[in-house]
Amino acid sequence: MLSFDNRLVRELPGDDDTRNHPRQVLGALWSPVMPTPVAAPRLLAYSIEMARELGLDDDELKSPPWVAALAGNALLPGMTAYATCYGGHQFGNWARQLGDGRAIYLGETVNGAGQRFELQLKGAGPTPYSRSADGRAVLRSSIREFLCSEAMHHLGVPTTRALSLVSTGEAVRRDMFYDGHAADEPGAVVCRIAPSFMRFGHFELPAARGDQTLLRQLVDFCIARDFPELDSVPDDERLLRWFVEICERTARLMVHWMRVGFVHGVMNTDNMSILGLTIDYGPYGWVDDFDPGWTPNTTDGAGRRYCFARQPVIARWNLERLADALSLIAAEPVALTTGLARYDECYNAQFRQAFAAKFGFAAWRDDDAALVEEILALLHAAQVDMSLFFRSLALIDIDVPDLTLLHHAFYQPALFDQHAAAFSAWLARWTGRVRSDNEPAEARAARMNAANPRYVLRNYLAQQAIDRAEQGDATMINELLETMRHPYSEQPGRDAFAARRPEWARDKAGCSMLSCSS
Ligand code: AMP
Ligand code: MG
Numbered sequence: 001m002l003s004f005d006n007r008l009v010r011e012l013p014g015d016d017d018t019r020n021h022p023r024q025v026l027g028a029l030w031s032p033v034m035p036t037p038v039a040a041p042r043l044l045a046y047s048i049e050m051a052r053e054l055g056l057d058d059d060e061l062k063s064p065p066w067v068a069a070l071a072g073n074a075l076l077p078g079m080t081a082y083a084t085c086y087g088g089h090q091f092g093n094w095a096r097q098l099g100d101g102r103a104i105y106l107g108e109t110v111n112g113a114g115q116r117f118e119l120q121l122k123g124a125g126p127t128p129y130s131r132s133a134d135g136r137a138v139l140r141s142s143i144r145e146f147l148c149s150e151a152m153h154h155l156g157v158p159t160t161r162a163l164s165l166v167s168t169g170e171a172v173r174r175d176m177f178y179d180g181h182a183a184d185e186p187g188a189v190v191c192r193i194a195p196s197f198m199r200f201g202h203f204e205l206p207a208a209r210g211d212q213t214l215l216r217q218l219v220d221f222c223i224a225r226d227f228p229e230l231d232s233v234p235d236d237e238r239l240l241r242w243f244v245e246i247c248e249r250t251a252r253l254m255v256h257w258m259r260v261g262f263v264h265g266v267m268n269t270d271n272m273s274i275l276g277l278t279i280d281y282g283p284y285g286w287v288d289d290f291d292p293g294w295t296p297n298t299t300d301g302a303g304r305r306y307c308f309a310r311q312p313v314i315a316r317w318n319l320e321r322l323a324d325a326l327s328l329i330a331a332e333p334v335a336l337t338t339g340l341a342r343y344d345e346c347y348n349a350q351f352r353q354a355f356a357a358k359f360g361f362a363a364w365r366d367d368d369a370a371l372v373e374e375i376l377a378l379l380h381a382a383q384v385d386m387s388l389f390f391r392s393l394a395l396i397d398i399d400v401p402d403l404t405l406l407h408h409a410f411y412q413p414a415l416f417d418q419h420a421a422a423f424s425a426w427l428a429r430w431t432g433r434v435r436s437d438n439e440p441a442e443a444r445a446a447r448m449n450a451a452n453p454r455y456v457l458r459n460y461l462a463q464q465a466i467d468r469a470e471q472g473d474a475t476m477i478n479e480l481l482e483t484m485r486h487p488y489s490e491q492p493g494r495d496a497f498a499a500r501r502p503e504w505a506r507d508k509a510g511c512s513m514l515s516c517s518s
Helices: 009-013 048-054 060-063 064-071 141-155 198-207 212-226 235-260 308-326 333-359 370-382 386-393 405-410 413-435 439-449 459-470 474-485
Strands: 031-032 040-047 082-084 088-091 091-095 103-110 116-122 161-174 183-194
Touching: 009 031, 009 082, 009 212, 031 161, 040 048, 040 060, 040 064, 048 060, 048 141, 048 161, 060 064, 064 161, 064 183, 088 198, 091 198, 103 474, 116 413, 141 183, 141 459, 141 474, 198 212, 198 308, 212 235, 212 308, 235 308, 235 333, 308 333, 333 370, 333 439, 370 413, 386 405, 386 439, 405 413, 459 474
Parallel strands: none
Antiparallel strands: 031 082, 040 161, 082 103, 088 091, 103 116, 116 183, 161 183
């Protein structure tokens, strides 16, 4: 049994209208809404770590009342169901009210250690914020969200979590590439968990509507509940200190994404977490062959607004939109720019630390930037796999550097031959650089291997698990989940999950091309 303490609905104004129909919701931050039951729920996978953190044992989680709750078919004692109201900037434009169109909260639980978690079902049916959409999610995108949330957690990247993946036994109709080829797909519901699912867009919407009272209420609530460490800050400094904290957390998150090769794909302000968590796993992807301009999201294929290398710049742009919103209630709006300056400082400092570790340097030196930029350009030109390159670099003996150890990271043998001389020259400089640290090789390799994952949830791996699950076999979901629990360790027998993307997956839907349709 979990205990619930539903502060959000208790402390923030809710919607008077209790009917479930699409509408603009004014003067309120949430609407009561029940999940819509599904025909035949089946628990396909769950995260044991997340269950334990909540204080829930496996047997309880697998019991019929819990599976029913995780599918949206029933509420357990203490749960309360609602959806929240937010807006957002999508692809650079203000999109007005969006809201939880297919996410329904089940309330807030507090575990034995006093940690608070919001529970949310994604895909549990329409809400007042669904507009014309169905409130459902397809199995493929639910598998991707479930697996990637947990993979990111184990990689040490701040993220919302996933407790469970339940198939619904119902079909969901989707036009995957928006090209007039709609088809029925199996549906699913993921139960996601986070201390708070608050997004930048939650603050932007009341600000855009000029509702200072509501914005102030929301800010005070968010600080009191989600940032208790700011309690002792004097009233007139608290808003700014909070914004600075959000900027720092966002900067740290961006460095993590750049470190592990993660591309979110849809960095709209409604997909940015106030806690600096990775949130809303949609058409995300992992960099295989290194390419700063790569995006997995076909919807963004032309503009590449959200490609790999632009993520830190976009995060800052999004923080600027949050600052715009907060300026409505800030005593000194210009002071918010100090938060943005902290974003830049924090990003640069964290980037240096993370990339020093990736390259095995004891600490970052100013002239390391040239060495790093040079190899990143080479990785791009020679189409080298990012994850395999960094793991292989840790294997190089600096007294006898052997270029062939990198060979398996190349997608095209001809490009290895073509760029071999440039790589050798770079390796000579790199070995000189790390030698100057005067460190035992083991210490350097350990530091590199703790910053460079051996296993990431490559797009084609998730797609293979999806293909099998759609045929009724969920075993690969659990195999991947198990592998991604220890992403920095060598796992004998699981080398296949660390392998380069196979050729068949290069341009295949789901593997390198995804859309927002989910
Ligand atoms: P996204 O681009 O997935 O972050 O979603 C943007 C907005 O569309 C959010 O308000 C979502 O809740 C809503 N949305 C996306 N898919 C659906 C769906 N199938 N049904 C209802 N609302 C949706
Ligand atoms: Mg979203």
